[in-house]
Amino acid sequence: MKKTILLSAVFMFLFSCGKNEKVKNDAEIQYQELLSETQAHLGQNKKPLRKLIFKNLDEIEDSKEMNLDLLLKVASNLKIKYSDIKIAESSSINYDDQTTFFVLTTVSHDKKAFRSSDDEELGNYFQRKYLFVNRENGSIIAEEFDENLGYYDNEAIQFSKSHILKDLVFLNETTPAIAFYTEANASSRIVLYSEQKFTLVTLVENEIKKVLYEYPIRLTNGDSNGSGTFQIETLETGMSFSNDKTNGYFDLIITKNFSYEEAVENDLENGIKEKSDLKIKKELEKIKYNGREYAFHRDDRLRFLE
Incomplete structure (x- = not known):
């Protein structure tokens, strides 16, 4: 003083x-x-808040935390078999000194489905669940299924493990949030489709609050002949917090990088020459917190492909 x-x-x-x-x-x-x-x-x-969430997708570091002893207690408290948890497709991070957050992938034995065309069974159904638990005894503080990320073994669209970012982010000076992304992709050599969806969750009065839900941070569309000829458009983003706030939370700044690549292989019989073309376009988006969530308009317009 x-x-x-x-x-x-x-x-x-x-x-x-x-x-x-x-x-x-x-x-x-x-x-x-x-x-x-x-x-x-x-x-x-206090230490200045880190505003950058990720500059580009290649620089994202995933959380390596996975307390299997704690997960065993969680399974018991959920009254599910530990063997029904797909460990390789589950993630966790410590939220604070008393709380851990899990994204679990579990198999459900009571959901069966068949393809309508040939009555082929689609296989096991896997569910995705978010959990905040006590770090000492694994007691459940809050839990929620995400129906959008449920999938069958043999479905055309598959979902990856939900990757939790290594570091918590702060929505303002005092409110931490957990960031994670999940990839959906088509199991096809002809249809080139994949999407990485980004979510921010926090714990408010012992309830899970998704303040940003499934924002597309990477999106790929295109087609291929299965060998060397293809055309593909890709969106990749960067994400950071602004210094400005709306309704108590920092505004989100999204940098968008669109790229279009077309490649044609040589076809001497039909007189087609090898060709390669690359185009790039950059855009910027600002998303504000409306008091419930970071509401955004999903933009599926392709910038290059028709």
């Missing part, structure tokens, strides 16, 4: 000395820097 008072006196002296505007500004800047240092020493200044 004495340091802060002393710095204030220095600043007021410089300000009243009749110096020119530049000196005033330099003194004010120096004062603010010194005051910030002093407050840090006094414990009044």
Whole structure:
């Protein structure tokens, strides 16, 4: 406190000395820097919040946390068999000192389905569940199934493990959130489709709150002849928080990079020459929190493909 008072006196002296505007500004800047240092020493200044969530998808680091002993307790509290949990397709992260978050993939034995065309059984049905649990005993604090991520073994569209980002993000100065993404893709060599969907969840009064749900951070569309000829359009994004807030949470800034690639292999019999073409387009989007969620309009327009 004495340091802060002393710095204030220095600043007021410089300000009243009749110096020119530049000196005033330099003194004010120096004062603010010194005051910030002093407050840090006094414990009044916290580490600056990290605003960048990810610059590009290649730089995303996944959480490596998976407490199998705790998961065994969770399975018991959920009254499911531990063997029904697909460990390789489940993820977790510590939310705070008392709480862990899981995204579990479990098999459901009571859901059977068949293809309508040939009565072929689609196989096991896998469910995706979000859980906040007590880190000590695995007791369930909050749980929720995500029906959008349920799938059968032999369906045309498959879902990957939900990858939790290594670090928590902060929606404002005090509210942590968990970030994760899940990929959906078509099991086809001809139809080129895949999508990575990004979600932010937090815990509010012992309830799971999805503040951003399934925002497309990577989207691929196109077709191929199964060998060397294809055309494909890809959207890849970056995501960060703005300094601006709406309804208490930082605004989201999304950078969009669209790319189009077309490749044609040589076909001497039909007089077709090898060809390769690449086009790129960049866009920017800002998403604001409306008091319930970061509401966005899903844009499925292709920028290059018709």
